[in-house]
Amino acid sequence: MRAAILIQRWYRQYVSRMEMRRRHTWNIFQSIEYAGEQDQVKLYNFLGYLMDNFTPSSSERNLISHIFRENEVCRDPEWERYFCYKNIDVPAVYSGPRLIFPITIDQAAGLVEAFKNKQQLHSRYVLQLLLETWKLLRMLPNINRISTCHSKEITICGDLHGQLEDLLLIFYKNGMPSLDTPYVFNGDFVDRGKDSIEILLILFAFMLVYPGDVHLNRGNHEDHIINLRYGFTREVLGKYKLHGKRILKLLQKIFSWLPLATVIDQKVLIVHGGLSDMTDLAVISRVDRHRVSVVSSLKYVSALRPPKKKSGSKSMLFSIDSDVDYDSATKDTIYNKRRASLVHANPFNSRESFQSRSLQDFSSVINRTKSEELEVRRRQMAFAHAGYSQSQQLFSTSVTSEFEPGSTDSLDTTNDEWKQILDLLWSDPMDQDGCIANEVRGCGCYWGPDMTEKFLNKHNLQLIIRSHECKQEGYEFCHNRKVLTLFSASNYYEVGSNRGAYIRLGPDLVPYFIQYQASDMTRELTLRQSVGRTERSALKALREQLFAHKTDLLSAFQEFDKENTGMISLNNWATAVGNVLHLDLPWRTLRSQLVTTTLHDMLDYQDWFQELAIKEPSVQTVLDTLYRHRSTLETIFRIVDTDNSGLISFEDFRQTWKLLSAFLKMEITDEAISDLVVSIDTNKDGSIDIDEFMEAFRLVDRSRLEQGHCLFIRKTEDTEGHS
Amino acid sequence: MAEDRENAEAIISEVHKKISDAFDVFDHERNKTVDVREIGTIIRSLGCFPTEGELQEFITEIEEEEATGYIRFERFLPTMTKLLMERKFRPIPEDLLLQAFEVLDQEKKGHLGTEELTKYMTQDGEPFTQEEMEEMLSAAADPDKNVIFYKDFVSMLTVDDK
Numbered sequence: 001m002r003a004a005i006l007i008q009r010w011y012r013q014y015v016s017r018m019e020m021r022r023r024h025t026w027n028i029f030q031s032i033e034y035a036g037e038q039d040q041v042k043l044y045n046f047l048g049y050l051m052d053n054f055t056p057s058s059s060e061r062n063l064i065s066h067i068f069r070e071n072e073v074c075r076d077p078e079w080e081r082y083f084c085y086k087n088i089d090v091p092a093v094y095s096g097p098r099l100i101f102p103i104t105i106d107q108a109a110g111l112v113e114a115f116k117n118k119q120q121l122h123s124r125y126v127l128q129l130l131l132e133t134w135k136l137l138r139m140l141p142n143i144n145r146i147s148t149c150h151s152k153e154i155t156i157c158g159d160l161h162g163q164l165e166d167l168l169l170i171f172y173k174n175g176m177p178s179l180d181t182p183y184v185f186n187g188d189f190v191d192r193g194k195d196s197i198e199i200l201l202i203l204f205a206f207m208l209v210y211p212g213d214v215h216l217n218r219g220n221h222e223d224h225i226i227n228l229r230y231g232f233t234r235e236v237l238g239k240y241k242l243h244g245k246r247i248l249k250l251l252q253k254i255f256s257w258l259p260l261a262t263v264i265d266q267k268v269l270i271v272h273g274g275l276s277d278m279t280d281l282a283v284i285s286r287v288d289r290h291r292v293s294v295v296s297s298l299k300y301v302s303a304l305r306p307p308k309k310k311s312g313s314k315s316m317l318f319s320i321d322s323d324v325d326y327d328s329a330t331k332d333t334i335y336n337k338r339r340a341s342l343v344h345a346n347p348f349n350s351r352e353s354f355q356s357r358s359l360q361d362f363s364s365v366i367n368r369t370k371s372e373e374l375e376v377r378r379r380q381m382a383f384a385h386a387g388y389s390q391s392q393q394l395f396s397t398s399v400t401s402e403f404e405p406g407s408t409d410s411l412d413t414t415n416d417e418w419k420q421i422l423d424l425l426w427s428d429p430m431d432q433d434g435c436i437a438n439e440v441r442g443c444g445c446y447w448g449p450d451m452t453e454k455f456l457n458k459h460n461l462q463l464i465i466r467s468h469e470c471k472q473e474g475y476e477f478c479h480n481r482k483v484l485t486l487f488s489a490s491n492y493y494e495v496g497s498n499r500g501a502y503i504r505l506g507p508d509l510v511p512y513f514i515q516y517q518a519s520d521m522t523r524e525l526t527l528r529q530s531v532g533r534t535e536r537s538a539l540k541a542l543r544e545q546l547f548a549h550k551t552d553l554l555s556a557f558q559e560f561d562k563e564n565t566g567m568i569s570l571n572n573w574a575t576a577v578g579n580v581l582h583l584d585l586p587w588r589t590l591r592s593q594l595v596t597t598t599l600h601d602m603l604d605y606q607d608w609f610q611e612l613a614i615k616e617p618s619v620q621t622v623l624d625t626l627y628r629h630r631s632t633l634e635t636i637f638r639i640v641d642t643d644n645s646g647l648i649s650f651e652d653f654r655q656t657w658k659l660l661s662a663f664l665k666m667e668i669t670d671e672a673i674s675d676l677v678v679s680i681d682t683n684k685d686g687s688i689d690i691d692e693f694m695e696a697f698r699l700v701d702r703s704r705l706e707q708g709h710c711l712f713i714r715k716t717e718d719t720e721g722h723s
Numbered sequence: 724m725a726e727d728r729e730n731a732e733a734i735i736s737e738v739h740k741k742i743s744d745a746f747d748v749f750d751h752e753r754n755k756t757v758d759v760r761e762i763g764t765i766i767r768s769l770g771c772f773p774t775e776g777e778l779q780e781f782i783t784e785i786e787e788e789e790a791t792g793y794i795r796f797e798r799f800l801p802t803m804t805k806l807l808m809e810r811k812f813r814p815i816p817e818d819l820l821l822q823a824f825e826v827l828d829q830e831k832k833g834h835l836g837t838e839e840l841t842k843y844m845t846q847d848g849e850p851f852t853q854e855e856m857e858e859m860l861s862a863a864a865d866p867d868k869n870v871i872f873y874k875d876f877v878s879m880l881t882v883d884d885k
Contacts (some may be wrong), residue, residue: 002823002848003822003823003824003826003827003848004823004827004843004844004847004848005774005847005848005849006815006819006820006823007820007823007824007827007843007844007848008774008775008844008848008849008850008851009772009773009774009815009849010772010815010820011851011855011859012763012767012775012855013767013771013772013814014880015767015855015858016763016764016765016766016767016768017767017768019764019768020745020748020764020765020768023748023749024748431751431752431753571733571736571737571740574740586744586745586747586748588737588740588741588744589741589744589745
């Protein structure tokens with residue numbers, strides 16, 4: 001009897017320890033993921049900064065318009081010609097599926113089979129399929145309204161993120177889409193996973209076969225700018241070397257035409273992100289949804305802004321969105337809201353207000369006085385006459401047409417519209433009442449249970465099904481079971497990290513959950529092994545983050561180590577790391593995993609960095625600040641490379657470098673840039689590819705290091721203009 | 724001595740931080756409360772090995788007068804600190820654990836059948852739930868032979884100790 005108790009005691013302790021470790025690991029991944037999304041917003045801020053701080057000289061003007069060119073000019077038939085697949089030949093050796101339109105159920109099933117066998121669909125058929133999809137989507141309303149009449153159970157799936165195994169598993173367990181098996185897919189089909197295009201092709205194929213029974217909602221990742229960073233663009237260009245650009249351009253259009261939400265039996269709303277206090281389904285139904293994308297909103301807004309004067313405009317730049325409820329009493333809880341709390345004041349960077357600015361802040365610029373508006377109109381006329389590049393001109397004319405005197409409404413409505421759509425795709429629920437800006441993601445908002453109540457009552461609904469957030473069990477209720485989060489990408493962070501789930505909803509509108517985990521390995525992994533595996537992965541990611549912040553960390557440590565002994569107490573280590581990384585993690589508890597050599601509770605931090613470096617051999621040759629900005633750099637490159645050719649011109653490079661260096665407060669002369677440009681083109685082909693682009697930053701880095709400088713020299717004074 | 728006092732303060736502050744970190748993991752609403760059912764996990768993850776009975780006692784001590792189902796941090800912290808400082812509920816030494824298994828292994832075979840172990844664990848002492856039993860078996864049992872080589876099991880799990 002005593003023996004039994006002893007064993008039980010011991011085992012229960014062991015299980016608790018495992019559970020704790022699993023939670024920590026989860027928190028790490030979530031923190032890093034959301035921090036990554038915030039980086040993306042910083043990128044938008046940079047682009048916004050471009051718009052703000054440069055009265056464009058002719059060449060710079062070209063670059064900026066060139067970056068944002070979306071060819072609104074072209075009419076659809078022109079586009080159809082561009083996307084024509086007819087002249088693409090399919091070689092006889094091609095063994096993949098050959099599609100004949102209109103597509104039949106057998107062909108759709110055949111596609112699934114082909115992708116299961118790792119085949120790739122030929123670009124001719126891809127384009128053809130996408131064209132048909134585009135045609136169909138343009139006819140759909142913003143909000144799909146469907147019904148469970150005839151006792152049909154509707155199957156609802158959440159984020160898939162390019163994980164084909166999960167989709168295949170769902171089809172295996174639940175059956176493929178058919179008249180008897182209708183489906184709703186709730187966005188985020190692409191990015192991160194490696195089979196995003198295959199998932200899209202399958203979903204589109206079934207939608208073409210059963211347009212009344214397969215419904216797709218747009219997610220925040222169905223956006224070409226997001227795709228630049230999170231892997232979809234890379235995947236398509238890699239798989240379709242010849243026609244990838246065309247495919248991406250067509251997808252850009254398709255994404256913008258994806259419906260925004262689905263309503264079942266007028267009672268259940270399915271949307272990817274969530275709501276805000278402003279969400280109104282009537283407004284959303286009216287909107288021209290294909291005009292809204294995150295970047296186009298940026299572009300739209302910036303066209304309305306007058307060029308910055310040198311003085312006095314700071315307040316406008318950094319003002320907080322007046323729409324959003326910012327109860328100062330709850331500010332602390334807001335700051336602690338997420339595991340990744342990113343609004344701590346950054347002692348090392350006086351531009352923190354810049355970086356935490358969300359896209360919503362632009363609305364404050366919109367709400368301007370009449371006289372300011374007239375000013376803007378006048379300026380735009382001036383621009384129009386100054387021989388602006390064509391697209392920019394079209395910009396201003398399309399905008400000024402809305403500038404009828406006294407029609408501030410049209411401006412505000414459009415701003416209102418795109419904000420509502422962003423909220424639909426980006427928001428997250430929170431436990432507290434109210435509605436606040438979502439500063440973790442940089443877009444959308446956090447909404448509380450009271451907002452849910454209000455919204456459901458207003459529209460006579462009873463349940464909101466959304467996705468957008470990974471959940472350990474694949475689904476999770478909140479807000480009194482009125483909001484349900486559904487996530488269908490299992491093992492999202494790492495093998496064993498979480499299950500995926502899908503829902504079946506019958507006429508009773510009670511959701512039935514089916515959970516799964518797509519991997520042979522997971523079933524056999526014990527608790528210990530799957531926690532261990534995920535944990536190792538999380539710790540690796542964390543170590544990379546630590547290494548990437550080496551310079552800042554060193555400064556922080558030195559603050560504690562005034563006598564320069566090279567040692568720091570573990571307590572101070574934890575404090576410093578927490579402050580620099582802005583990741584709300586239990587550093588003291590994690591300490592034993594991250595710091596292995598200590599003497600009397602003191603740490604030799606230089607040694608520790610060496611240790612980190614050794615563990616990450618790939619990072620050894622790439623210095624920390626470069627590493628941190630690496631994905632941002634890649635995204636910038638892909639933006640500048642508008643025709644997706646993989647190459648940018650010297651001039652574009654020069655301009656980009658100049659702007660970037662000003663934004664990041666680096667000191668580099670024009671001469672140095674010119675030298676850099678020439679030396680960078682290592683293969684001397686007159687243009688710069690992405691490897692050369694990245695290399696540029698490394699070279700500068702090294703030379704600066706020789707002078708004992710940190711790569712990005714920080715200035716502490718004002719942010720107006722640049723020298 | 725002043726120095727000793729300083730050290731003592733530093734140690735206590737360190738302990739407080741550890742407790743706070745562990746508590747926060749389960750504080751889902753960010754209001755310094757946790758569900759009472761998570762207390763066991765928290766205490767154990769801090770290195771203690773209470774029995775279920777001892778756990779219950781602890782909870783009764785820190786619960787509100789009228790049980791709300793939640794435990795507040797203000798009540799948790801002092802009691803938990805005392806627990807850690809007094810090193811109550813010490814970890815179980817490996818050899819003692821081994822002896823416990825050997826007591827159950829009456830025939831001294833060196834291993835236990837899954838049914839045997841299940842019987843003990845779910846009927847004796849403070850019984851396991853079915854879930855707990857299944858989990859233990861999946862970690863401990865040799866899948867081919869359906870037995871638990873408890874010596875290996877003990878060393879495998881104790882190596883995990885920080």
